[in-house]
Amino acid sequence: MTELLRIHSLSLSADHKKILDGLDLTIAEQEIHALLGTNGCGKSTLAFVIMGCEGYLPATGTIVFGNRVINDLKIHERARLGITLAWQEPARFEGISIANYLSLGSPSADPARYLQRVGLTPDEYLPRMVDKTLSGGQRKRIELASVLALKPKLAILDEPDSGIDMLSMNEIAAVIEAFKAEGAAVLLITHREEMALVSDRASQLCGGRIVFSGTPSNVARHYKARTCIVCDGNECGNG
Amino acid sequence: MAEKEEIARALGEMGQDSAVLTKSNIAHLVATGHTWLSLREVPGVHLQAKRTSDGIAAELTVSEGARIENPVHLCVGVLEKRGDQRINIAIHLEARSAATFMAHCFFPSAEKVLHAMDAVVDLGREAELRFLEGHYHGPFGGASVLPKADVHVGPRARYVSDFSLTTGRVGQLYIDYNVEAEEEALAEMTTRIFGHATDDIRIRERVALAGKRSRSLIKIRVAVEDQASADVSGITEGREEGARGHVDCVEIVKDQAVANAVPIVKVTHPLAKVTHEAAIGSVDKKQLETLMAHGLTPAQAVDMVVTGMLR
Numbered sequence: 001m002t003e004l005l006r007i008h009s010l011s012l013s014a015d016h017k018k019i020l021d022g023l024d025l026t027i028a029e030q031e032i033h034a035l036l037g038t039n040g041c042g043k044s045t046l047a048f049v050i051m052g053c054e055g056y057l058p059a060t061g062t063i064v065f066g067n068r069v070i071n072d073l074k075i076h077e078r079a080r081l082g083i084t085l086a087w088q089e090p091a092r093f094e095g096i097s098i099a100n101y102l103s104l105g106s107p108s109a110d111p112a113r114y115l116q117r118v119g120l121t122p123d124e125y126l127p128r129m130v131d132k133t134l135s136g137g138q139r140k141r142i143e144l145a146s147v148l149a150l151k152p153k154l155a156i157l158d159e160p161d162s163g164i165d166m167l168s169m170n171e172i173a174a175v176i177e178a179f180k181a182e183g184a185a186v187l188l189i190t191h192r193e194e195m196a197l198v199s200d201r202a203s204q205l206c207g208g209r210i211v212f213s214g215t216p217s218n219v220a221r222h223y224k225a226r227t228c229i230v231c232d233g234n235e236c237g238n239g
Numbered sequence: 240m241a242e243k244e245e246i247a248r249a250l251g252e253m254g255q256d257s258a259v260l261t262k263s264n265i266a267h268l269v270a271t272g273h274t275w276l277s278l279r280e281v282p283g284v285h286l287q288a289k290r291t292s293d294g295i296a297a298e299l300t301v302s303e304g305a306r307i308e309n310p311v312h313l314c315v316g317v318l319e320k321r322g323d324q325r326i327n328i329a330i331h332l333e334a335r336s337a338a339t340f341m342a343h344c345f346f347p348s349a350e351k352v353l354h355a356m357d358a359v360v361d362l363g364r365e366a367e368l369r370f371l372e373g374h375y376h377g378p379f380g381g382a383s384v385l386p387k388a389d390v391h392v393g394p395r396a397r398y399v400s401d402f403s404l405t406t407g408r409v410g411q412l413y414i415d416y417n418v419e420a421e422e423e424a425l426a427e428m429t430t431r432i433f434g435h436a437t438d439d440i441r442i443r444e445r446v447a448l449a450g451k452r453s454r455s456l457i458k459i460r461v462a463v464e465d466q467a468s469a470d471v472s473g474i475t476e477g478r479e480e481g482a483r484g485h486v487d488c489v490e491i492v493k494d495q496a497v498a499n500a501v502p503i504v505k506v507t508h509p510l511a512k513v514t515h516e517a518a519i520g521s522v523d524k525k526q527l528e529t530l531m532a533h534g535l536t537p538a539q540a541v542d543m544v545v546t547g548m549l550r
Contacts, residue, residue: 051528051532053528054524054528074531074537075528075531075532076531076532076534076535076536076537076540079531079532079533079534080534084532084533085532087525087529090529091523091525091526091529093526093543093544093547094460094489094547094548094550095546095547095548095549095550096543096547104530104533104534104535105533105534146533150533150534
């Protein structure tokens with residue numbers, strides 16, 4: 001498989017605390033890669049660093065997308081290369097309709113099609129605004145639909161399963177698989193091991209570095225055992 | 240005649256269909272400066288317009304029980320570069336009547352223009368008024384617009400207003416609205432303004448929830464850029480049992496512009512409740528980054544957030 005994203009020796013500190021500590025990660029084209037980790041281990045930080053968000057400039061390390069080092073690119077420049085991010089708690093916008101929002105990056109996209117893919121009825125949702133009248137779960141689905149409509153090469157999905165009821169988990173898993181069907185790779189950030197099973201490959205993040213990679217089931221087992229939490233760093237080296 | 244054509248053109252620039260002034264089933268009043276140019280009544284809508292010693296005046300009455308299908312259009316303004324317009328307007332909706340008023344206020348060439356409006360609005364029991372006011376001030380920033388209104392919303396009546404000045408220069412705008420809502424009445428006021436250059440915006444909107452179970456919402460959206468300034472005050476008083484009010488103010492500040500907001504809530508009955516929220520600052524970082532992650536440049540993202548907020 002062709003390599004799409006290569007992260008090498010990435011470090012980032014905030015308030016004299018290391019958030020990412022020499023992190024290495026590779027993702028292939030059209031690969032769904034789950035990143036498992038407990039709260040506060042640096043998962044979202046990694047997402048923001050890859051996307052180039054303000055305040056998330058790494059101290060060391062390189063991010064290579066395709067054949068290009070993207071460390072110095074701004075968010076929209078990375079987006080135009082094909083990287084995008086669905087935030088864990090997406091922003092809300094007054095006066096921007098869902099139809100408009102789903103056409104932002106690709107005016108020729110058919111918003112109705114992408115709404116249907118996330119289980120929302122186009123007639124009901126297209127005229128509505130991306131504002132606080134949407135529930136948290138509805139807003140997350142809209143975000144997934146908008147990211148899907150961008151036809152990215154790499155979609156970073158930050159906990160797409162949070163705030164979604166358990167009965168809808170299968171639908172979210174189907175949406176994640178839809179990214180792959182549309183030709184995208186996915187970095188799936190989650191702390192639910194069952195959600196990771198939708199992926200092709202998985203990694204466990206602890207203490208700001210990848211401590212275990214492999215098949216989703218193996219990583220899920222390792223994660224479920226909470227090895228890193230109980231090892232005091234002896235096993236994962238992050239003590 | 241030339242002035243009517245000019246007004247029709249101004250309406251077109253405001254995105255309105257100028258044909259509304261020619262249709263026999265649509266009521267309207269048109270004035271430039273201190274001259275009334277045109278007036279049309281329809282069944283249920285009675286209009287009177289006159290010249291006064293220092294300006295012009297109009298009375299608009301909607302008859303008891305009348306439900307007016309088409310909006311009543313009020314076109315006022317000054318077409319010249321310099322001039323004054325002082326208007327006294329009295330609007331009375333009798334009991335159980337309903338109407339939408341669309342006010343089009345145009346100052347397309349204003350270099351030194353004063354527009355002072357004093358309005359008294361009275362809604363009878365169960366009456367419903369939607370008052371939509373759109374302004375077009377041209378590019379020069381020479382308009383001084385001073386709208387003042389006292390609104391009485393009768394028992395179970397509904398008053399919904401929407402003031403919009405989002406294209407062209409504002410100039411000076413001093414809004415002063417006072418609303419009193421009686422038992423089970425509803426007052427919803429939305430104001431949207433975009434200030435540029437040295438525009439000076441001052442807004443004072445006050446609602447007194449004077450009746451049991453009366454409700455109100457004051458929603459103010461202001462964006463200022465360059466050296467513009469905005470001073471916003473949303474005031475709600477809950478005086479009776481079950482009264483519910485909310486003040487929601489958002490101001491976006493760009494460049495060297497300055498904005499402040501003072502939401503004032505006052506409750507004098509233990510079973511009344513009034514809340515407020517205010518946010519002032521640059522465009523929210525998360526909103527910007529979300530749009531940029533969709534491929535928009537920072538400038539495009541800011542424009543989209545501001546335009547959306549003012550829509």
